[in-house]
Amino acid sequence: MRASDLLGAEVHTADGGRLGVVTGLRCTSDGPSTGGLPAPRVRALQVTGRHVGAALGYQQDGQRGPWLVRALVQALHRRTALVDVGSIDRIEDGTVHLSGTPD
Amino acid sequence: MTDDDTFDLRLRLLDRQVVDPDGAMICKVDDVELVPADDGGYVVTALLAGPLALGPRLPGRLGRWTVALARRWADGPDPAPRRIPFERVTELGSAVVLDRTRDQLGIARLEDWVRTHVIDRIPGSRHESE
Amino acid sequence: MKRILSVFLGVLTAIGGFVDIGDLVANALAGARFGLSLVWVTMLGVVGICLFAEMSGRVAAVTRRGTFDVIRERLGPRAGLINLVASVLVTVLTFTAEIGGVALALELATSVNYLLFVPVVGFAVWLVIWRLKFSALENVFGLLGLALIVFAVALWKLGPDWSEFLHSIVAPRKPATEDLSTYLYYGVALFGAALTPYEVFFFSSGAVEERWTAKDIATSRVNVFLGFPLGGLLSVAIAGCAALVLMPQGIEVDTLGQVGLPVAVAVGKLGLAVAILGFVAATFGAALETGLSTGYSVAQYFGWQWGKFVKPRQAARFHIVVLLSLMAAIAGVLTTADPIKVTEYSIVFSAVALPLTYFPILVVANDPVYMGEHVNGRLSNVLGTLFLFIIGIVAVAAIPLMLITAAGQ
Amino acid sequence: MNRTSLLGIGLGLLALGGCVAPAPDDASYESKAAMTAQAALSAARTAVLSTHSFSDGGLPGTYLEPVLEDAEQTLGSVRDTFDSVQPPATSAADDLRGALDPLLESASSDVTDLRIAARRGRSGDLASAADDLSGVADRLEAFGQEHGG
Numbered sequence: 001m002r003a004s005d006l007l008g009a010e011v012h013t014a015d016g017g018r019l020g021v022v023t024g025l026r027c028t029s030d031g032p033s034t035g036g037l038p039a040p041r042v043r044a045l046q047v048t049g050r051h052v053g054a055a056l057g058y059q060q061d062g063q064r065g066p067w068l069v070r071a072l073v074q075a076l077h078r079r080t081a082l083v084d085v086g087s088i089d090r091i092e093d094g095t096v097h098l099s100g101t102p103d
Numbered sequence: 104m105t106d107d108d109t110f111d112l113r114l115r116l117l118d119r120q121v122v123d124p125d126g127a128m129i130c131k132v133d134d135v136e137l138v139p140a141d142d143g144g145y146v147v148t149a150l151l152a153g154p155l156a157l158g159p160r161l162p163g164r165l166g167r168w169t170v171a172l173a174r175r176w177a178d179g180p181d182p183a184p185r186r187i188p189f190e191r192v193t194e195l196g197s198a199v200v201l202d203r204t205r206d207q208l209g210i211a212r213l214e215d216w217v218r219t220h221v222i223d224r225i226p227g228s229r230h231e232s233e
Numbered sequence: 234m235k236r237i238l239s240v241f242l243g244v245l246t247a248i249g250g251f252v253d254i255g256d257l258v259a260n261a262l263a264g265a266r267f268g269l270s271l272v273w274v275t276m277l278g279v280v281g282i283c284l285f286a287e288m289s290g291r292v293a294a295v296t297r298r299g300t301f302d303v304i305r306e307r308l309g310p311r312a313g314l315i316n317l318v319a320s321v322l323v324t325v326l327t328f329t330a331e332i333g334g335v336a337l338a339l340e341l342a343t344s345v346n347y348l349l350f351v352p353v354v355g356f357a358v359w360l361v362i363w364r365l366k367f368s369a370l371e372n373v374f375g376l377l378g379l380a381l382i383v384f385a386v387a388l389w390k391l392g393p394d395w396s397e398f399l400h401s402i403v404a405p406r407k408p409a410t411e412d413l414s415t416y417l418y419y420g421v422a423l424f425g426a427a428l429t430p431y432e433v434f435f436f437s438s439g440a441v442e443e444r445w446t447a448k449d450i451a452t453s454r455v456n457v458f459l460g461f462p463l464g465g466l467l468s469v470a471i472a473g474c475a476a477l478v479l480m481p482q483g484i485e486v487d488t489l490g491q492v493g494l495p496v497a498v499a500v501g502k503l504g505l506a507v508a509i510l511g512f513v514a515a516t517f518g519a520a521l522e523t524g525l526s527t528g529y530s531v532a533q534y535f536g537w538q539w540g541k542f543v544k545p546r547q548a549a550r551f552h553i554v555v556l557l558s559l560m561a562a563i564a565g566v567l568t569t570a571d572p573i574k575v576t577e578y579s580i581v582f583s584a585v586a587l588p589l590t591y592f593p594i595l596v597v598a599n600d601p602v603y604m605g606e607h608v609n610g611r612l613s614n615v616l617g618t619l620f621l622f623i624i625g626i627v628a629v630a631a632i633p634l635m636l637i638t639a640a641g642q
Numbered sequence: 643m644n645r646t647s648l649l650g651i652g653l654g655l656l657a658l659g660g661c662v663a664p665a666p667d668d669a670s671y672e673s674k675a676a677m678t679a680q681a682a683l684s685a686a687r688t689a690v691l692s693t694h695s696f697s698d699g700g701l702p703g704t705y706l707e708p709v710l711e712d713a714e715q716t717l718g719s720v721r722d723t724f725d726s727v728q729p730p731a732t733s734a735a736d737d738l739r740g741a742l743d744p745l746l747e748s749a750s751s752d753v754t755d756l757r758i759a760a761r762r763g764r765s766g767d768l769a770s771a772a773d774d775l776s777g778v779a780d781r782l783e784a785f786g787q788e789h790g791g
Contacts, residue, residue: 002151003117003135011115025112035190036202042112042137042145056307056596065599066614069621085144087153115602118306118313120298120536127543131305131536136549152536159311197296197603205538218549225363228546232366344704482691483783485684487716490709494692495703505701642677 001091003042010095011047011083019081020047022096026082044082045096112147115195121150122185123204130210132199133157134184149186150199152210155225156184176212239321240455246375247460252467253519254334255327255426255580257512258573260468263419264475265485269398270405274420274467278427279465281620283457285428285591286436288598288613290453293605294442301439301533304593316589317534321527323586324431325558326579328523329565332358333572334516337489342509348569353561359522362555367541372516380511384470387499391477398473417526417552418634418641422577424627425584427465431526433590438529442542447607474499487573528555577640584631587624595621668734671727672789675738678724678746679786685716686749686779689756693772696760703760710757717753721746742785749778 003025011019024046031039058073089099112135121129133156137145155177158169174182187201187208194200205211222228261273289300296303301320305313336347337356361370407416445453474495475486486492489512496508525541531540532551539551544604566572595617598609609617689710696706724746729735752775759767 001137001139001145002156002159003112003137006137007113007117024114027112027115027147028109028144031140031144031189035188036193037189037195040110040116040147040187041143042142042147043109043143046111065609065622066161066595066618068618069596074141113309118309120302120533126297127547128532128536128538131534133310135538157310157535161314162311165314197298211537214550217553218546219427222546222549225545227364229544230364231544232364232369233539340708341705344707478691482687483683483786484687484691485681485682487684488688488709488712490692490705490712491688493705494688494695494701494709497695498691498703501698501700502702505705509705 004092005094006042006045006096008094009091011045011098012095013098014089014100019083019098020049020079022046023048023050023077042085044084045088046080047083048077048080050076114146116150116199119195119200121152122198122200124200124202125204127199127205129201129205129208130185131157134160136186147189149188150192151184151186155182155183205229240452242372243452243456244460244463245379245418246290246372247456248375248467249378249381249466249514250375250518250522251372251461251464252378252381252471252511252515253426253429253522254328254330254516254572254576255429255583256468257334257471257489257515258486258576259419259422259426261475261479261486262474262577263423265479265491267408267416268476268480269401269473270407271401271416271420271423272472273405274423275465275468275472277460277623278424279468280616281424281474281624282428282432283461284613284616285433285594286461287454287457288609288617289433289437289594290440290445290457291450291607292594292598292604293437294450294453295447295604296443297441299441299529299533299539299542300434300586300590300594301339301530302536303597304590305534307593307596311631313534317530319586320434320530321558323579324434324523324527324530325561326565326575326582327429327431328520328527328551328558328562329335330576330579331516331520331523332562333566333575334489335513335520336566337431337572338509338512338516341490341493341512342506347572348567349564351563354386354517354520358517358524359556359559361521362524362541363545363552367439368522370541371439373469374514374521377514378511378518380507381467381471381515382487383496383500383504383507383511384467384474387496387504388470388473388477391474392608393473393477402469412638414634415638415641419628421584421627421631421634422641424588425580425582425631427468428587428624429580429583430586430590431523433594434529435522435527438525438540442540444542450607455611458637487571489573512525520562524555524559528552566579581631581635581640585628588621588628591624593619668730668732671729671735672738674724674727676786676789677743678720679742679782679789681720682717682746682749683779683782683786685720686715686753686775686782689713689753690772690779692774693756693760693768697765697769697772699702703763706760707757710753711759714750714753714757717746717750721748721750745782745785749775749782752778 003035006022006025009022011022013019022045025042026044026046027040027042029038029040031041033039056073058070083098087098087100118133119132121132123129130152132150134151135147135155136151139147140146154169154173158166158173161169162207191201192199192205193202199204260275291446292303293299301317304316308316332351332354336350339350340347407413440453478495478498479486479491484491493505493508497505528551531554537550538548542547545552597603601608692701692706692709695701696703729739752771755771756768756775759771
């Protein structure tokens with residue numbers, strides 16, 4: 001699987017409802033370290049209603065300024081959910097189907 | 104939502120410049136290979152580069168053409184994108200640093216082709232600028 | 234002592250390298266038609282280019298990443314690609330205008346038709362990019378570009394009533410005979426000329442070429458905040474000369490010869506020779522910058538090795554892109570499309586493309602993970618956001634204004 | 643690569659298109675005439691100013707020649723463009739054309755005289771042609787102002 005299979009994919013819950021679009025992949029640095037660095041491990045999908053401006057980094061990693069841009073991007077992404085990758089049932093045709101319905 | 108030991112893969116790894124130990128530029132992280140791990144999550148096993156990795160991320164027809172063209176140009180029946188195992192990575196900063204050079208990895212066919220067929224035929228291509 | 238000397242050299246090159254064919258044409262054009270009533274736009278543009286050049290230079294010094302590297306990272310491959318295509322088209326158009334400008338300047342020096350110079354100029358541009366060291370290329374043409382100071386001398390010799398002169402700059406009044414839309418159209422052109430996107434690509438990539446580190450940020454600031462405004466004064470002097478000599482005669486600028494005419498009137502033959510030298514240096518230097526910038530942009534988007542700090546064979550694809558854009562530019566001039574008209578369009582399209590470059594830079598300069606302690610301060614952000622607004626409005630207004638005014642007729 | 647030049651040419655045609663369209667009424671014909679006078683004035687005065695500057699030793703012949711060639715070319719195309727406009731069938735329009743056309747014609751031929759004199763290096767001819775052209779330029783200016791340019 002490639003990261004691009006997840007990014008931009010639609011996310012549907014078990015009951016068929018649309019949760020949104022994958023706009024980020026939250027990682028921890030605790031994968032196996034066969035080389036110099038521990039491999040990143042994707043833990044959760046960041047799911048929002050829209051795609052626009054998601055790569056700018058205003059939802060993660062403490063990107064702050066300029067204030068006005070942040071306010072705008074955050075207004076576009078008011079409903080953001082983190083979905084544990086463990087709850088992914090299957091991925092097909094650019095759609096991620098979850099095994100449950102997160103609240 | 105933000106906590107210190109997590110980071111975003113798209114923001115900190117995808118589309119980053121890949122360089123060798125001396126800072127020579129190799130490629131971009133056009134995509135990332137993920138494998139489900141036994142102990143949970145998807146682990147990054149390799150960086151993917153080249154048109155076969157970038158193409159699918161480009162919109163519609165342009166993306167398909169890129170992939171089709173790259174397939175025609177590649178040899179072998181089932182061409183895959185250039186793959187750099189994650190073991191090669193020594194640092195994740197403003198660039199992704201590897202422990203090998205481009206030539207050791209042998210991943211830039213277009214560069215090699217352009218070099219031997221065009222650039223090397225122009226006088227002065229092997230000299231530093233003055 | 235050596236350090237002071239190198240800072241001084243940096244400032245001088247920044248002054249001499251500031252003006253290109255777009256600034257020459259736009260300022261003379263606006264000065265001849267609108268007097269000093271549009272000088273405020275040039276000044277506003279200078280503030281903008283200082284702000285964003287400093288930001289992109291700081292990003293490059295801290296991260297060693299050029300502008301387009303960062304643009305793709307923040308916008309992703311799709312929006313990044315649209316951005317790349319638009320920026321490269323505008324930069325190649327500007328490249329065409331610069332090469333045409335060099336050829337026109339040589340025609341003024343020799344009376345030989347400019348088209349005959351185009352292949353020679355093209356070859357010279359390629360040879361310099363292929364062989365000359367980055368710092369040499371930047372310093373030589375920057376210093377020669379200082380010849381344009383002759384416009385300031387000419388302005389001085391023309392001896393306007395200075396209090397009136399300054400008054401018409403700070404309290405601008407649109408000439409009654411001109412429409413508001415035409416006035417605004419030329420305002421957009423001047424703004425685009427002062428802020429051309431390639432200047433940012435070149436400045437940030439140049440920082441990487443010269444292996445700047447965080448320690449060099451202070452030097453870069455001196456270059457930008459001293460050199461660019463002084464370079465901007467040359468723009469104002471060109472506009473002032475046109476306003477004093479050409480405007481009263483009813484002369485509208487549509488050739489490079491007319492741009493130099495006030496110098497001939499005020500300073501004479503020697504002055505004019507210096508001005509022509511300045512034209513050649515400024516346009517040739519800018520041709521190098523635009524040519525390199527197309528290579529920088531494409532290579533940075535795709536992650537290819539770029540730069541003149543390695544041998545050409547180690548950056549083969551980069552040099553091919555530069556070569557292809559040079560051939561496109563030469564072909565463009567050889568269509569016999571009037572280079573001055575090409576220049577006018579190039580600066581208006583530059584104005585349209587500005588947000589594509591400036592927005593990602595502003596965002597990245599704010600990324601604490603990337604920039605650490607060198608992240609944008611409050612002043613940079615307030616001004617940066619303000620300029621983003623202005624740039625956005627200018628970009629949206631440019632094409633409609635061009636259509637309404639039939640390109641400023 | 644050709645996209646850029648095509649773009650330039652396309653836009654150039656677009657801009658030209660604004661001038662060649664047939665003039666529908668007196669008012670717009672008058673404003674076209676005024677604009678034409680303005681453009682011709684610009685070229686004529688450029689030629690006069692640079693010739694005077696040449697005579698005063700302010701600029702060399704190598705600079706004068708291309709400037710005069712450009713002025714000549716501009717005047718030619720300005721005139722062609724104006725002539726291609728179909729004037730409305732009114733006496734006012736005929737009067738306008740009757741007043742402007744001779745001015746354009748003599749400006750054109752004066753600049754040609756200047757160019758020839760400059761190539762031959764005859765300063766006497768230059769001075770007299772410049773005087774003639776200067777007079778035409780003044781009349782073009784008056785025409786432009788009268789008709790609201």
